[in-house]
Structures are given as structure tokens and as C-alpha cells.
């Protein structure tokens with residue numbers, strides 16, 4: 094940060110604000126400083142020194158030596174899988190993932206359903222396609238849903254190109270309006286007989302060929318760039334089915350939503366809602382049990398915008414998949430906490446900071462100083 098350097102040169106002492114976090118040591122779940130969190134996330138109690146450790150493998154060995162290996166192996170396993178995926182990606186695509194793709198890849202490997210709100214051309218399709226291939230070599234089934242026949246064809250081509258580089262031969266089925274009648278029939282037969290690892294279709298297929306999809310379940314469903322996808326209640330129902338949810342759990346989930354409304358109503362008129370909250374808790378547990386028992390698939394939905402009214406079905410979706418529908422464009426923030434010792438008047442120092450960093454900033458005034466002080470600063474800044 095250029096402006097920071099400038100400040101330091103001018104001997105305005107800039108000091109990093111340090112923090113201590115409870116329960117965040119990834120090994121013992123104890124207290125840890127932010128400094129250690131930024132290294133391996135292992136607290137001083139678990140390992141006094143981490144300076145000489147280069148990899149997670151080293152960390153794990155050091156912990157074992159000390160007899161303090163508790164939860165670190167989970168992280169180690171995850172890093173191993175992530176590295177494996179990174180290499181797989183690089184071999185397939187010919188270049189490394191960039192940071193946003195890495196973030197999505199982490200969530201996918203953690204089996205967390207999520208939505209991507211990002212403009213086209215940031216590598217969503219590439220990541221989804223490589224993930225499907227990665228699952229295919231691990232014996233898992235994926236379904237890629239795209240908006241148009243042309244895109245279905247292109248994703249198919251991409252899969253072929255990547256497979257060749259990887260030296261693998263996944264069984265894939267591409268179904269779209271551009272196929273001949275004969276090709277369509279052959280594709281449908283293959284879908285029906287489960288003869289594939291990756292299925293690629295347009296979103297229409299979900300509705301027009303729901304019969305073929307009946308009883309099929311997928312480990313990974315990637316909805317690519319279909320903006321209005323979640324607006325259709327029918328799509329939501331079908332997606333839930335192919336992810337492995339059936340009515341035995343969907344109806345209790347609906348009941349849970351009704352109970353939430355009732356609890357809110359009771360709170361509104363200041364009546365006791367504890368009985369209802371207990372019922373909600375019971376259903377939540379039922380859902381969690383179901384999910385761990387039934388091996389529910391992973392869903393990633395991407396779009397340039399993701400406007401969806403929070404209808405009951407969308408809420409059902411969020412409840413069953415722990416899935417928050419993203420409303421804002423996604424980008425990674427870079428946040429740092431600083432404080433500066435006051436030298437001279439507050440007003441002139443604020444002015445100096447704004448001039449160094451440039452436009453686009455928010456100034457918060459402590460409420461103890463009152464509104465008058467905020468006005469005073471504002472007047473001072475406007476005058477200068």
C-alpha cells in the first residue's frame with residue numbers, strides 16, 4: 094500500500110492492531126493470536142515455534158512428536174486434496190487457478206453448496222467443468238446445466254480437450270436441440286441406463302425430460318449462468334430431487350418454514366414461542382440426520398445476477414442445503430485494521446489521510462462526540 098509507506102516515512106507511527114481469537118486454533122480449538130492464525134492457524138500452546146516449518150506435513154509431524162495432534166490432520170487432509178485438485182486443474186487447463194477460482198474450489202471440496210454471482214468471463218464454467226472431471230475420476234456423477242444448446246456443445250468440447258490433456262476418458266453425455274433425432278434417442282437411452290459420469294444439458298431438459306431423470310441422483314450439480322434458474326419453482330423441486338431429497342424430508346422442511354412464521358408471529362404479540370422453537374429444533378435435527386444418511390449431492394449455481402424473491406421455495410432451498418443465495422456481486426476484499434496516534438488536530442489528520450489515500454472513504458465519528466462533531470469535520474473537509 095503506497096499511502097501507508099508514505100505515512101511511515103513521515104513518521105506518523107502506524108501500528109497494526111493485534112487480535113486474540115477464542116476457539117480458532119485449528120488443532121486444539123483453543124485461543125490463538127491473529128499473527129499465528131495467518132501462519133498455520135496453530136496456537137503457541139500446540140507449537141511454540143512454526144518459523145522453521147514449511148508445509149502442513151511438517152506441522153503434523155511436529156505436533157505428533159509433541160503428542161499434541163488433535164484436529165490438525167483434518168486440515169492436512171484438506172490441503173492435500175486441495176493441492177491435488179490444483180494440480181489436476183493445471184494439467185487440464187494449462188494454467189493455475191486464479192484466486193477466485195481457488196475460493197470456489199475450496200468450497201466445492203468442502204462439499205458446501207453455494208451460488209456464484211460474478212460476471213461472465215471470470216472462469217466459472219472452466220472451474221465447474223474441471224470439478225466435474227475431478228469427480229468423474231473419483232467415481233462420482235455430475236450434471237452441468239447451461240442456458241443454450243450452443244453452450245452445452247461448447248462445454249462438451251471443453252471436457253474433451255481437458256480429458257485429452259489429463260489422459261482420461263470420462264463417459265459424458267451432451268444433450269441439446271442441435272442433435273439429430275437418432276443422436277437424441279441414443280443419448281436418452283444412455284441417461285436412462287446410467288451409462289455416464291458427466292451429463293450436460295440445457296435447463297429445458299430438466300422439465301421436458303424429467304421422466305428420464307427420475308430416480309437419478311448426482312454428486313455434483315453445476316448450474317452455469319442460468320440467471321432466472323431459481324425463479325422457477327419447478328426447477329427448484331427437480332434440483333432437490335436429483336440432489337437426493339425426497340418428500341419424506343421436503344414436507345417436514347415446509348412444516349419448519351410454517352413454524353418459523355408462527356414463532357415470529359408469537360414473538361410479535363409477546364407470547365411464548367418456546368414450544369414452537371423446540372419443534373423447529375427437532376425438524377432441523379431430522380434434516381441433518383437425513384443429509385448425513387442419504388449422501389446428498391453438492392449444488393453450485395452461477396449467474397451474472399441472482400435476483401430471486403425470497404419465496405417459500407427459495408427459503409426451503411436455503412434450509413435444506415444451508416445455501417445462501419448470493420445477491421451481491423462477489424469479489425474478494427482486502428481488509429486491514431490500523432490505528433494512528435493522534436498528532437496535531439483530529440481534523441487536519443483526517444484531511445491528511447484522505448488526501449494520501451484518495452477519494453472513496455467512509456469516516457465514522459464515535460457517538461460520544463455527538464452529531465455536532467461530525468458536522469464540524471464535514472465542514473472542515475468541505476472547506477479544504
Ligand SMILES: [Zn+2]
Pocket residue numbers: 118119120121122123135136137138139
Ligand atoms: Zn492449539
